[in-house]
Amino acid sequence: MTKAKIGAGNVAIVLDGEDVVLRPNLKAAQTISRQKGGIMAAVDAVGKFDFDTIAAVITLGLGVEGKEARDIPEKVYSTGMADLVAPVINYLSILANGGRPVSDDADGGDNENPQSR
Numbered sequence: 001m002t003k004a005k006i007g008a009g010n011v012a013i014v015l016d017g018e019d020v021v022l023r024p025n026l027k028a029a030q031t032i033s034r035q036k037g038g039i040m041a042a043v044d045a046v047g048k049f050d051f052d053t054i055a056a057v058i059t060l061g062l063g064v065e066g067k068e069a070r071d072i073p074e075k076v077y078s079t080g081m082a083d084l085v086a087p088v089i090n091y092l093s094i095l096a097n098g099g100r101p102v103s104d105d106a107d108g109g110d111n112e113n114p115q116s117r
Contacts, residue, residue: 009094009101013087015058016075022061022091024099031060032095039096046088049081057088 009024029039036042036053045053055073064072076084093102 009097009099011061011087011091011094013058013084014079015072015084016078018075020062022058022087023063024061024091024094025063028057028060028063029095032057032092039092043089043092046085046092049085051076051081054081054084054088057092058084061091 011022013020013022032042033039035056036045042053042057046057051073055076058076059069059072062068062072094100
């Protein structure tokens with residue numbers, strides 16, 4: 001089992017005109033899983049444009065608290081959910097994979113299609 005490389009699972013987004021980075025972490029994974037009934041349930045909710053889920057995931061991914069956290073919903077609204085759904089789902093997939101990006105290649109090989117050999 002390989003550990004995530006520092007920064008490998010980071011997901012860059014533009015939030016209210018500002019470039020920010022969602023960083024995978026255990027607290028985010030546990031909180032999202034507990035609040036939403038699992039990571040997959042959060043993915044489903046984000047895919048359905050659930051505003052509160054998108055805002056919560058972004059808040060946890062940014063690791064902000066207090067006033068910064070309270071400002072996230074307004075920033076999500078200003079950005080528009082359509083621009084956030086894909087990167088937030090990507091972030092959730094990374095959380096579910098222990099903070100590592102999900103590769104197209106499950107066996108860790110060289111991404112060659114085995115059927116093309």
